[in-house]
Amino acid sequence: MRDVAIIGAGETKYGEHWDKSLRDLAVEAGLKALEDAGICAEDIQAIFGGNMSAGSFVGQDHVGALIADFAGLAEHKIPAMRIESACASGAAALHTGYMAVASGMYDIVLVGGVEKMTDLPGDMVTDILAGAADREWEVFLGATFPSLAAMMARRYMYEYGMTREQMALFPVIAHKHGAMNPDAHFQREITVDDVLNAPMVADPLTLMNCSPVSDGAAAVVLAPAEIAKKYTDSPIKILASTYANEYISLHSRKSLTESLSTIEAGRKAYKMAKKEPKDIDLAEIHDAFSIIAIEGLEGLGFAKKGEAAKLAEEGQLYYDGNLPYNPSGGLKAKGHPVGATGVGQVVEIVKQLRNEAGKRQVENARVGMAHNVGGTMTSSIVHILEVM
Amino acid sequence: MVVPRFWRERRYRYSLIGTRCPVCGTVYFPPRSVCPKCGRKSMGKMEEVQLSGKGKVYSYTIVHQNVLGFKYQKPYVMAIIETPEGPKITGQIVDVDPEEVHIGMPVHAVFRRIAEDGNSGIIQYGYKFVPDENP
Ligand SMILES: [Zn+2]
Numbered sequence: 001m002r003d004v005a006i007i008g009a010g011e012t013k014y015g016e017h018w019d020k021s022l023r024d025l026a027v028e029a030g031l032k033a034l035e036d037a038g039i040c041a042e043d044i045q046a047i048f049g050g051n052m053s054a055g056s057f058v059g060q061d062h063v064g065a066l067i068a069d070f071a072g073l074a075e076h077k078i079p080a081m082r083i084e085s086a087c088a089s090g091a092a093a094l095h096t097g098y099m100a101v102a103s104g105m106y107d108i109v110l111v112g113g114v115e116k117m118t119d120l121p122g123d124m125v126t127d128i129l130a131g132a133a134d135r136e137w138e139v140f141l142g143a144t145f146p147s148l149a150a151m152m153a154r155r156y157m158y159e160y161g162m163t164r165e166q167m168a169l170f171p172v173i174a175h176k177h178g179a180m181n182p183d184a185h186f187q188r189e190i191t192v193d194d195v196l197n198a199p200m201v202a203d204p205l206t207l208m209n210c211s212p213v214s215d216g217a218a219a220v221v222l223a224p225a226e227i228a229k230k231y232t233d234s235p236i237k238i239l240a241s242t243y244a245n246e247y248i249s250l251h252s253r254k255s256l257t258e259s260l261s262t263i264e265a266g267r268k269a270y271k272m273a274k275k276e277p278k279d280i281d282l283a284e285i286h287d288a289f290s291i292i293a294i295e296g297l298e299g300l301g302f303a304k305k306g307e308a309a310k311l312a313e314e315g316q317l318y319y320d321g322n323l324p325y326n327p328s329g330g331l332k333a334k335g336h337p338v339g340a341t342g343v344g345q346v347v348e349i350v351k352q353l354r355n356e357a358g359k360r361q362v363e364n365a366r367v368g369m370a371h372n373v374g375g376t377m378t379s380s381i382v383h384i385l386e387v388m
Numbered sequence: 389m390v391v392p393r394f395w396r397e398r399r400y401r402y403s404l405i406g407t408r409c410p411v412c413g414t415v416y417f418p419p420r421s422v423c424p425k426c427g428r429k430s431m432g433k434m435e436e437v438q439l440s441g442k443g444k445v446y447s448y449t450i451v452h453q454n455v456l457g458f459k460y461q462k463p464y465v466m467a468i469i470e471t472p473e474g475p476k477i478t479g480q481i482v483d484v485d486p487e488e489v490h491i492g493m494p495v496h497a498v499f500r501r502i503a504e505d506g507n508s509g510i511i512q513y514g515y516k517f518v519p520d521e522n523p
Contacts, residue, residue, distance in 0.1 A: 150449035
């Protein structure tokens with residue numbers, strides 16, 4: 001296994017892109033990443049693209065081939081494939097690209113993620129996203145994604161006494177950061193009352209405890225670490241890329257208040273990177289729903305079980321706090337184009353580690369972590385990155 | 389959903405039939421052909437088992453979204469039910485004031501229509517839960 005580095009990164013703005021198609025978004029992000037790496041499309045030897053459900057959202061499958069074609073690579077005949085792990089598709093594509101370079105099979109690899117979600121009405125989007133759960137034994141009976149997250153939250157509140165007010169701090173922090181990110185879907189601050197008084201989606205989760213439906217794409221270029229400095233003065237090394245799964249349905253799990261997949265992916269990542277939670281300077285944590293971020297922070301060792309809300313109350317999670325959390329705005333404020341999200345989290349960490357994050361820049365950031373989740377924390381993928 | 393896909397699971401869905409691993413004794417619902425704890429030792433040996441349909445609310449939520457096939461039921465209560473046999477089951481709780489539902493509440497399964505006409509116009513049936521007056 002070789003060490004792998006990111007030599008370029010780029011993304012589109014996240015939001016409602018009524019004027020842009022799936023391919024427009026993917027090609028825009030890909031070309032930005034190539035431009036950033038200072039290479040041409042012809043230099044790419046393989047493409048791995050994260051995408052959850054273009055077949056359902058826009059009726060387009062075979063996304064890898066489509067993107068390679070419209071990036072101008074049809075004549076080069078390179079392999080290009082779509083990687084799917086529900087909302088963790090982006091990080092799954094990065095995990096695949098990492099293996100491809102680490103193994104020595106390919107040198108220059110483009111990893112992308114894209115989702116075009118706003119072409120359909122809300123009830124259809126809800127139904128497609130529910131495909132990340134068990135269609136036959138959860139969704140058939142009336143479960144939606146927010147309702148499954150709500151049942152995690154209800155149980156967590158029952159076991160640990162967390163209040164809705166405490167849970168509301170997570171979207172408040174996300175929006176504070178999103179307001180400083182010009183590429184975020186939502187660039188405005190909100191209050192605890194805004195969260196509590198928003199329309200109820202699935203009790204106890206209001207609309208403001210849930211990430212939005214967004215369009216967007218993100219991409220990074222990977223190269224062997226030993227030659228990364230040939231391309232850029234500021235390559236970012238991938239210290240760890242780990243992936244763990246557990247039972248797809250909530251009802252099959254012993255507990256709804258801890259994520260075994262996150263605990264396992266985190267444990268392996270710290271070991272692979274030879275780091276501990278205290279070494280992480282900033283973390284992009286999957287916050288599709290506030291409860292998922294809470295169980296994510298605990299599973300990754302940043303808080304004891306039942307105590308993640310304390311970090312929020314103490315102000316530690318702001319970009320200038322002890323554990324800068326989702327400085328991009330997270331899924332909640334930056335947006336959640338599901339297949340793009342995992343790659344977009346890593347694009348944010350690259351910007352932060354290169355000191356290019358503008359107003360939301362975390363001081364002295366050298367080590368960053370990205371935590372991307374598929375389903376109800378069924379799949380968890382963790383990446384740890386470091387300045388070279 | 390087309391007919392065969394719905395029809396395949398109907399026996400388990402209509403009658404709450406799960407499977408038991410003869411090696412470790414764990415009961416599963418929905419049915420599994422391999423026990424996650426015993427793996428290969430359980431292959432080809434899983435036994436069908438009838439659940440009692442009784443249980444207690446483990447967690448729940450009140451759904452206010454527009455959900456395909458469920459629009460005319462909203463708001464409705466979704467829950468995860470803990471059964472005395474072991475497995476937990478996801479299902480709606482009906483014939484109840486949503487405000488009355490709480491963790492630990494005794495319920496039992498009933499046979500009901502699940503969703504309004506889906507894309508193919510089929511009416512789908514299965515289990516829901518109601519409050520249990522005689523737990
Ligand atoms: Zn067994």
